Amino acid sequence: MEKLPDSKLNIKLMAFDLDDTLLSDQKIITPKTLDALRNAAARGIYIVLCSGRPEAGIFPIVEMLGLKETEQGKYVIGFNGAEVFDLHTGEMIYARTLSPSTMSLVYNECKLRNLAPIAYANGNVYSNKDNKWTRIDAELCKMGFVQTDEFEKIIETPKPKMLVPADPADVQNFLPVLKEKLGDQVDVFVSKPFFLEVMPTGVGKGEAILWLSEHLGIDARQTMGFGDSMNDESMLRHCGYSVAMLNGLDYVKEISTYITRFDNNNDGIADFINSFVI
Numbered sequence: 001m002e003k004l005p006d007s008k009l010n011i012k013l014m015a016f017d018l019d020d021t022l023l024s025d026q027k028i029i030t031p032k033t034l035d036a037l038r039n040a041a042a043r044g045i046y047i048v049l050c051s052g053r054p055e056a057g058i059f060p061i062v063e064m065l066g067l068k069e070t071e072q073g074k075y076v077i078g079f080n081g082a083e084v085f086d087l088h089t090g091e092m093i094y095a096r097t098l099s100p101s102t103m104s105l106v107y108n109e110c111k112l113r114n115l116a117p118i119a120y121a122n123g124n125v126y127s128n129k130d131n132k133w134t135r136i137d138a139e140l141c142k143m144g145f146v147q148t149d150e151f152e153k154i155i156e157t158p159k160p161k162m163l164v165p166a167d168p169a170d171v172q173n174f175l176p177v178l179k180e181k182l183g184d185q186v187d188v189f190v191s192k193p194f195f196l197e198v199m200p201t202g203v204g205k206g207e208a209i210l211w212l213s214e215h216l217g218i219d220a221r222q223t224m225g226f227g228d229s230m231n232d233e234s235m236l237r238h239c240g241y242s243v244a245m246l247n248g249l250d251y252v253k254e255i256s257t258y259i260t261r262f263d264n265n266n267d268g269i270a271d272f273i274n275s276f277v278i
Contacts, residue, residue: 003259005276012222013046014277015077015209015235016269018053018061019140020228021245024265029064036270037065040278041072046216050077050205052191052231054160055085056123057141062087079120080191080199080231081208082160094211096200097158102185104155106162106198109181113174117164117198119154126154133165133194161199168193191231204234224277226260226269228252243272 016022024030029037041047047067051058055078067073068087076085084094103119107128110117116129118137125138130147138145148154155162164174174196178188187199205225213220225232225239228248236242236256244256247263258276260268 002261003253003257004261005258007276009224009241009276010222011045011224011241011277012218013048013209013213013216013224014040014273015048015050015205015223015225015239017205017225017227017229017232017235018049018051018058020247020264021226021232022049022264022269023061029061030267030270032267033270034065036267036273036278038067040273041067041070043278044072045277046072046075046218048075048077048209048212050081050209050225050235052078052080052161052195052197053137053141054078054120054123054143055083057137057143060142075212077205077208077212079160080197080203081205081234082199082203084208084212093215094208095160096203097160098162098186098198098200099158100156102182102198103159103162104152105181106164106178107151107155109174109177110164113170115164115166115170115174117151117162119151119159119162121154121157121159126151133167136165136194137163160203161197164196164198165194166196171196189230191229197231204238205232206234206236206238209235210238226272227256228264245269 074088082096118127124144126146127134128151221240223239224241225235226243228245242256243258244253246260260272262268
C-alpha cells in the first residue's frame with residue numbers, strides 16, 4: 001500500500017516519535033536522517049521530538065540531534081503530550097497532570113493483581129517493585145531506577161502520567177479493568193505490548209502539537225507528524241499531514257496521510273523529507 005505525496009509539501013513544523021520511528025533499532029539517529037533533519041531546520045522548519053518518555057529521557061536524543069541551540073530545535077514534547085519543554089529557558093511551557101487520587105486508585109488496583117506501576121520524579125523512574133518489567137522504561141530512557149517502599153509518597157503530587165509495565169497478557173487483561181474503574185477521568189491505552197499508559201483525559205501528542213503550533217503562530221495545516229504506534233494516533237490525526245513508518249502498525253498506516261517507503265532502520269524519515277519536504 002503506497003501512500004506518497006504528488007509534490008513537495010509546505011511544512012513549518014515536523015514532530016517525530018522516537019522509538020521505532022526516528023530511532024533505529026540500535027536507538028540511534030542514522031547519519032542520513034541527521035543530515036535531513038538538520039537541513040530542514042536550516043530552512044526554518046521546527047524539528048520537535050515528541051515522545052512518551054519524560055524530558056530527562058528525551059535529552060540524550062536532543063544531544064544526538066544537535067539542534068538544541070537553534071530556534072528550530074528548542075522544543076520537545078514529553079509524556080505523550082502532557083508536557084512541552086523549552087530547551088532555551090529550561091521551562092515547562094505547557095503541562096497536564098493526573099491527580100493524586102487517580103494515581104492512588106491505579107496503584108491500589110495494581111497491588112490487587114501483583115502488578116507494579118511506575119511514576120516519574122527528580123529525573124528518575126520510581127516503582128514499588130524491582131523486576132524486569134519495572135526497569136524497562138528506565139533502561140529505554142537511560143534514566144535512574146529507584147525501588148521504594150514509599151511509592152505512595154511519590155504519587156502524592158500530580159504527575160503527567162503513570163505507566164504499568166507488565167507481561168503483555170497482563171497488560172491486556174488490566175486494560176478494561178482500569179477503563180471501567182476510571183471511566184472518563186483518564187485515558188488508558190497500550191503504547192507497547194508491555195506498557196499500559198495512564199494519562200490525563202484529552203492529552204495526547206497531537207493536542208500538544210496543536211498547542212505548540214498556535215504558540216508559534218504556525219498554521220496547523222503546515223504541521224507534520226511521524227509515528228508508528230498507538231500512542232502516536234492523536235499526533236497523526238491532528239497534524240496537517242501524518243506519516244506512518246513502513247514498520248508501523250497496520251492501523252497507524254490506515255489513518256495516516258502517507259507511509260514512508262523505508263523503515264526506521266533504513267532511513268525512512270530521511271527519504272521522505274528529502275523527497276517531499278526539502
